[in-house]
Amino acid sequence: MYTLKFDENLCATCQTSDCLVKCQFMDMESEAAHREMMKIVKGEYSSVLHDCKTCYACEEYCPRGNHPFYLITERREEKGMLTASRAITNQWINMCEPQGKYKVGEIKGKALSCCFIGELRRFARGKLFEDLRSSYILGPEFFCEVVYLHFAKPSIIKERLPKVIENIKQLGIKQLICMHDECYGSFTSLAPAYGMEVPFEPIHYFEYLFEKLTDLKGQIRPLKMKAAYQRPCSSRLSPDKYHFVGKIFDLIGVEMVKREYQEENALCCGEVLRMVAGYEVANEVQKKNIDDMVLSKAEYCVFNCPYCEMALSEKVSKKGIKPIHIIDLCKMAIGEK
Amino acid sequence: MIDIHKSLVEIMGDEHVSTGKEELYFYARDPGLMPAHEPDYVVAPETTEEVQKIVKLANKEKIPIVPMGAGMSLTGLIIPLKGGIVIDMKRMRRILEVNEKARYAIVEGGTSQGALKAYLDRNYPNLRHSIPDAPPTVTIAANVAIHGQGRLTQMYGFNSDMVSGLEVVLPTGEIAKIGSCSMSPSWFSKGPTLPDLSGLFLGWLGTTGIITKVGLKLYPKKKMRDVELFVTDREDLIPEILFRLTHTEMVEDITAWFQAKPLIFQGNHHVTLYITGDTDEELEFKRKMVWDSLKEFRDSKDGGFMWILPAMKPTFLDMPQRSVTTFADVKKGGGFEYSGPIALIEKYPVLARKLVELGAKFKVAYSGMARVIGRSHAMMFGIAFTFNRADPDMMERVRKALHEGITFAFDQGGIPWKPTVEEQKMAMERMDPNTLKLMKMIKENLDPNGIMNPGNWKVA
């Protein structure tokens, strides 16, 4: 049985309570934040359990790596609290249940993980992926399970993630290029937080892209464009990889526009917010985010997560900003798009 | 002794008349479960005059006639139970007129839903009609004749309520105009404020005459259309959910549905609702009204709106919705049939539970769906099963499941929609005797020789 590796003392002695003080959805001073966090630590009811919008940001804000958001999720489930409706929660649990329908390519020691998102498989074409395209995994059997944090169902994660890890191990994969940011977060943050061993090396696709682009430097034609970057919620689980966005942009001649809602202050895409917190909150977040992009004169909005892309593409287009996934952006830079 | 075949060829030309075994085979059946019965002739006229000549000939020679559109009622309504002449109306497929300001169209007796939709899309993009989810080949005339429903039924009623006039060939061969067109060049009313004679032809399953022209009301078509999907795991909440949604008066079509597979749908009831608008503001206002109307269910976590991914939206926004047709091949067998009793919406939970029970009892794959009629005045509850046409045992199980389902629906106070012959009998057994007398009187007077689709609405 997997339990969350959480150190009470780290919270008890925390001077800043950044997890809740910095929260974009709750307005708390340090003292109140500490008080509420300690309630959660002790398993008591806290308004935070009701008000948390599941944006994952506190996982990054916590300076001590003590997994405040995973704890909130655990407490929610212990108390039978739902974020989204029962029906929607069950829908997602059913939707991603492994059913023996998956695809595995010709696996070499290194493989691409496309999670269960077909779009990621389609992205894996061209010079950037020619060595690895045929070595891939795709399907619910390889799903990262992170989404169940949104639905306050860590039990599903604890049940399914070990099997996912085992499935990957059985294929003999030593290095897994995670095409889905969330998968990387799953194997490097979520799994270890629950004491699950990960017997392969997860590699963030940003890192892979940067290496490939460096090899193909001679073929890069600088794009000379201004772009806003849409940082997904899952990126909060792997903040150490964020710098690759800037490095890739520099390499391909894209200027990341300075805007209010970026880096630590980034806003999530809002669609999951719609399911867990409602219409008004989601719309407000999306409006703030997109208005910010417009104000900063972004020509493009660059996506990392396909779900963010689905959530915001049409909305940014309506404001005259072209949506593009970072992989397509890189392909553009080497003349493939 | 008159040569019927020769007479028919003289009316239509030999390319459009057949006594070939192949045509007799095909037109003896529909894609549902009802037993086949061959006609003696199959004809495809092109004009009202040709139809009239066929009817006069049939009346004189006392030959049964069965008019048909696409034959997609699935309940055997176009199977010629007593042989005779099947009249395939689909060559009469012109769109005769669109009156934009009065918002009506006049089409022929075989004009398809698809053709009218496409014509309006191209030529009158601000107008639409109430299109059903049946394949686009189904005809407007047949759809109104069986009181079909479509995308505008929640707003404006049955598709037959949207008729604005008819031209019919009576069983005795006269051509009659029904509604305002009987005394005016305009087709804006099917009856009122004259005596409403349209009721003599709508719902009679082709037993009182052949519709050769239909006036159909058209409605405003907004520039944008979007879909929301509300999901709950409690079927008992559906009536209240639908009641609140209809109260907003902001919604186009509303359907509630459930099915066991695929897994994403398991265990839940889904309410698909459509909103339209000419501007983003209008659309978002309506969306807000809709979300707000269901706030109580959202807050209690008894229900929530699903995120419809961009890749899924075209399926929902498709008109007609192709996925309704492809349900037929779930069992890789090309078959589906459904009973669609009309009932009070408050019966949704009990009918839904019955359908699940029937699926388990008869081991057949089911799909349940309710379309709201009017402002929750009633619903069409679809009891649908898919079957493999190459598996007679499965087909028999589906027949039994349908029989049990419709019996139950009648027990719950429902009435039949496009009933099979058996369902017609069951309905008539429960009907007020004076109502039956009236039906009989009408049929006997309009069709003294009993040639019109005999075997249907057969009042004892």
Add this chain to the structure above:
Amino acid sequence: MEYEEIVHRCFRCGYCKFTEDYHDINCPPYLKFGLDTYAAGGRMWLINAWLNHEIETSKHYAEILYLCNTCGNCKEHCVFTFKDDLLNIFEAAKAELVEKGLVPAAVKDYLQGIIANGNPYKEPQNKRGRWAEGTGIQPFSDQEFLFYVGDAGSYDESGKKMAVSVGSILSEGGLSIGILGSKEKCDGNDVKALGETGLFAKLAEENIRLFKEIGVKKIITLDPHAFNAFTKEYPKLGGKFKVWHYTQVLAMLVKDKKIPLSGYELKVTYHDACYLGRHNEIYDPPREILSAIPGLVFAEMKRNRKNSLCCGGGGGNFMTDVSGLGKDSSSRIRVREALETGAEILAVACPICYKMLDDAVKEEGAEEKVKVQDIAEIVHQAIRS
């Protein structure tokens, strides 16, 4: 019968009859007869009945099967997952009739013509290359491209005219082309469509052997039917060549300005041939050529690209003429559609379409209003102007 496990799955819903937006009926035999048995759903149900011995083989059954033009509209618009096998099913059902010797007389005649003479026109083989006399086009020896002309291009009057205009424009464009002339054999595409799979295999194997012997690597076809056979069927029998339809090559020559175009000030509409368009998704090259001609006004017909209405000549009907030329024949409907655009020229890229539509123009009494020309002819006109 091959594919028989699929046949019962047809729901006879009728999506197969329509264009994509349901605006028009797009199945030629259904258009003509107006009876459901003549549409794809009808054929499927009848084949199923035949397999189950509910109906017997008859002249009418054979006629219904052979009236299919193999235009592919049903395959394009059917909503079921087995849609891609629809034409294969019809072909397999026809093959059953061929095996039993129960094909319509006109089809038998067509096939016998090919067996005896190598072509359905029953013309001698040695006349095959005569269309090229006076053009300067040489027999194939070691040129870069084999220009494959096909039966219609070799023997039909309009087809030969097309062969001359295409051959000469390709030469003028600087391409190195050679022809087989009297050595050329029928490509077999329509033979296969008629269910004579044995004869098709023989023709294909003979062609593949010849092409390899003489060193053919690249082929330009006049006829989309040959293009289809060479790209889709020949590789299965070991014949892998690089194949283009002439419009693809001509589009490249026009784009690279290898052909000087002065102008052609007429309104032109283009008919998408089924074996170029729907079957092989080649829609743009002919349009690119027409758009590049100064002064030419291009008008699309209502039914275009994957919704194009078949001229009625496919499935061998071009020769067998099973469906005839009544007012509801698809070729005449197509001409009426062309007239609606106001076009003076109805452009084609297939010799079979050329013949069918040209005859239909005459039947419609529209010779003064619209003329059928192939793309290469139009380009010739544009050069001379």
